[in-house]
Amino acid sequence: MKCDFVILGAGVIGLAIAQTLSQRGLEVIVLEQESGIGQHASSRNSEVVHAGFYYPTGSLKAQTCVEGHDLLKSYAAKRKIPIAWPGKLVVAQTTRELSLLESLYAQGKRNGSKGLSIIGPAGLQELEPEIEGLAALWSRDTGIIDSHALLKSLHQDIEANGGIVILNSPVVAGTREPKGIQLEVGGLEPTHLLAKQIINATGAFAPLMVEKLGGRKHRSPGRLVKGNYMSYQGKSPFQRLIYPLPSRDGLGIHATLSLDGRLRFGPDTREVQEIDYAPDEDMTRMFAKSIASYWPGVKAELLNPDYAGIRSKLQTRTDAFSDFVIHDDRKEGYGTISLLGIESPGLTASLSLAKRVATMVESKI
Numbered sequence: 001m002k003c004d005f006v007i008l009g010a011g012v013i014g015l016a017i018a019q020t021l022s023q024r025g026l027e028v029i030v031l032e033q034e035s036g037i038g039q040h041a042s043s044r045n046s047e048v049v050h051a052g053f054y055y056p057t058g059s060l061k062a063q064t065c066v067e068g069h070d071l072l073k074s075y076a077a078k079r080k081i082p083i084a085w086p087g088k089l090v091v092a093q094t095t096r097e098l099s100l101l102e103s104l105y106a107q108g109k110r111n112g113s114k115g116l117s118i119i120g121p122a123g124l125q126e127l128e129p130e131i132e133g134l135a136a137l138w139s140r141d142t143g144i145i146d147s148h149a150l151l152k153s154l155h156q157d158i159e160a161n162g163g164i165v166i167l168n169s170p171v172v173a174g175t176r177e178p179k180g181i182q183l184e185v186g187g188l189e190p191t192h193l194l195a196k197q198i199i200n201a202t203g204a205f206a207p208l209m210v211e212k213l214g215g216r217k218h219r220s221p222g223r224l225v226k227g228n229y230m231s232y233q234g235k236s237p238f239q240r241l242i243y244p245l246p247s248r249d250g251l252g253i254h255a256t257l258s259l260d261g262r263l264r265f266g267p268d269t270r271e272v273q274e275i276d277y278a279p280d281e282d283m284t285r286m287f288a289k290s291i292a293s294y295w296p297g298v299k300a301e302l303l304n305p306d307y308a309g310i311r312s313k314l315q316t317r318t319d320a321f322s323d324f325v326i327h328d329d330r331k332e333g334y335g336t337i338s339l340l341g342i343e344s345p346g347l348t349a350s351l352s353l354a355k356r357v358a359t360m361v362e363s364k365i
């Protein structure tokens with residue numbers, strides 16, 4: 001079998017890329033190891049449509065988050081994907097946090113994030129009476145999206161454009177040939193496939209996949225950081241998403257709302273060696289303490305383990321920041337492009353990353 005563009009992985013990144021390429025009339029096949037689409041990070045996250053103020057100005061994360069936010073907003077409207085705009089409050093508790101908050105605000109302005117303002121205790125009290133803090137960054141343009149509906153819609157678009165998504169098809173290895181890469185596909189019906197260009201969008205598996213495809217290794221082997229979520233029983237006392245200041249590995253244990261108004265908290269940050277999505281059991285005390293820093297009314301007995309996701313990070317323990325990487329390993333238009341370190345805000349940035357990859361593949365063929 002032959003195909004010009006083979007995309008590995010049917011998470012939101014692989015599907016967004018396949019949708020964009022197929023919309024431009026290119027022939028695409030998506031190979032997915034699982035029996036369904038989006039079984040990993042893309043369905044195990046906070047479903048937040050970020051406004052883009054967390055990331056250093058000029059970084060790929062900042063650019064694709066801000067552009068992806070707007071692309072996702074229009075795409076969701078066009079395809080009737082459930083999306084809502086409750087907004088987000090990032091709450092500072094100390095004068096040190098207040099100065100970090102001001103830096104985030106200034107960075108957000110430089111990045112082009114819309115709808116940002118800083119509010120004091122009175123403004124905070126007015127918006128969310130249960131929340132305590134010295135000040136907050138109020139982001140009106142932060143939203144929540146139904147990630148499952150988004151994945152489904154991208155899948156439908158690919159098929160409507162003549163592309164194919166093949167499930168139960170783990171890619172085991174690839175051999176470089178003069179006119180492309182010969183892929184070895186395992187699973188129930190093992191086969192071979194010759195592709196001119198391969199887009200490696202295998203999420204946490206992507207750094208390893210670069211090697212399996214005989215490519216140039218990225219300097220970081222990648223780290224896995226698990227994030228647990230806990231649901232909160234009863235009616236949510238908040239109408240907005242509530243966040244503490246971000247930490248090195250994550251955005252802090254925050255309060256998010258599902259589209260049907262259910263409240264959940266998370267994710268925490270735990271470095272792990274392998275992928276295991278069972279939520280950890282020993283979390284309640286730590287979660288309650290962390291939440292109490294901005295919501296003194298939290299009741300630990302109403303928290304219950306819910307689900308977990310795994311972040312795929314390129315950031316080593318000594319890096320202050322690590323960007324998304326689009327690793328181009330092609331020669332004369334043949335070879336592999338790998339998407340590496342696509343942690344948060346990957347869901348928000350997906351359509352923008354897809355646009356960039358489409359421009360790259362079109363310019364080389």
Ligand SMILES: Cc1cc2nc3c(=O)[nH]c(=O)nc-3n(C[C@H](O)[C@H](O)[C@H](O)COP(=O)(O)OP(=O)(O)OC[C@H]3O[C@@H](n4cnc5c(N)ncnc54)[C@H](O)[C@@H]3O)c2cc1C
Binds near residue numbers: 012041169171201308
């Ligand atoms: C806890 C957590 C919270 C997050 N919160 C947010 C948020 O609120 N907002 C936001 O914008 N982003 C968020 N993110 C980030 C976002 O979820 C990810 O950036 C995004 O889902 C990455 O998508 P992906 O397609 O790269 O990876 P994945 O969804 O992991 O998809 C990779 C796919 O590749 C397949 N695959 C792997 N190996 C092979 C192989 N050998 N052959 C074939 N297929 C293979 C896998 O089965 C999988 O389906 C969060 C992430 C986490 C973990």
